[in-house]
Amino acid sequence: MIHLQIDLNQAMEFDAGQFVMIQVPGVAGFRGWSMVNYQRHAETLNFVVKKKPGGGISEWLFNNQCEGVEVELFGPLGRATFYPSLAKNILCIAGGSGIAGMMSILSRAAQDGYFTQYKGDVFFGVQTMKDAFFLHEFSQLRAQCGDKLNITIALSREDAPASALADYPQLAFDKGFVHEVAGRHMQDRYQNVRAYLAGPPPMVDAAVRILLQARLTTDNICYDKFS
Structure with missing residues (x-):
């Protein structure tokens, strides 16, 4: 398990309990991760990621130096939210x-x-x-x-x-x-x-x-x- 922080190019509004889809360089497809943090106008997103044998993004994260790498985000998504x-x-x-x-x-x-x-x-x-x-x-x-x-x-x-x-x-x-x-x-x-x-x-x-x-x-x- 690793703790991961992604710095955003622009602040994101999201509801507590939502997730984003993430794509990393060289790995096909997106992976959904739920945000750990909650701030209004969040400038960073925090995640916990479990190592999944054979998982493309998981293997990429655990086997590469990821600091400073630009990734693509889509979201926020999800209906299991709290107000x-x-x-x-x-x-x-x-x-x-x-x-x-x-x-x-x-x-x-x-x-x-x-x-x-x-x-x-x-x-x-x-x-x-x-x-x-x-x-x-x-x-x-x-x-x-x-x-x-x-x-x-x-x-x-x-x-x-x-x-x-x-x-x-x-x-x-x-x-x-x-x-x-x-x-x-x-x-x-x-x-x-x-x-x-x-x-x-x-x-x-x-x-x-x-x-x-x-x-x-x-x-x-x-x-x-x-x-």
């Missing part, structure tokens, strides 16, 4: 690099003091602690937003080590697939909720099933599924 006027509790379920768009949503919500009035529940799924990232940023958000924002790291292959509990006391940890962990923690807590999902398609599909079984309406389940 402070939403007036609902927020549920975010993300796997791996799918957390990127959620960070943009949380950033805007925190900037607007959204969690002084509404609740937020974030479930971030990775396989092991060594795969986890943004833990420091999550802790800062939790400290900034208070008890109405709860963040749980779901580890599918191991229990959280004692060192993680000590290093990140603001966060919760649980074992299991992220959609299953979210389902357990959110039981009977879906009143006035808007859910945002992102991650591998099987994870998104499984999360949608859990939310529909919990009687969350389809207009309150938001995702842009990438294959």
Whole structure:
């Protein structure tokens, strides 16, 4: 996983949760990446990119000196967006690099003091602690937003080590697939909720099933599924 920043030729307006399509020199086609950051009139876009064996753009990023290279952008795109006027509790379920768009949503919500009035529940799924990232940023958000924002790291292959509990006391940890962990923690807590999902398609599909079984309406389940 790498953190990537793209400096724009001109400022871009985008909504929290959106993505752009990116094309790099020498690689055919575009790849969709969700923005991590949120600023009005953004002059830079931040991303997290997971190394995908055989992926053209992924291989290019990880195997080349990319600093200063000009890339082509198309966007912003995407409907899984957040606005402070939403007036609902927020549920975010993300796997791996799918957390990127959620960070943009949380950033805007925190900037607007959204969690002084509404609740937020974030479930971030990775396989092991060594795969986890943004833990420091999550802790800062939790400290900034208070008890109405709860963040749980779901580890599918191991229990959280004692060192993680000590290093990140603001966060919760649980074992299991992220959609299953979210389902357990959110039981009977879906009143006035808007859910945002992102991650591998099987994870998104499984999360949608859990939310529909919990009687969350389809207009309150938001995702842009990438294959």
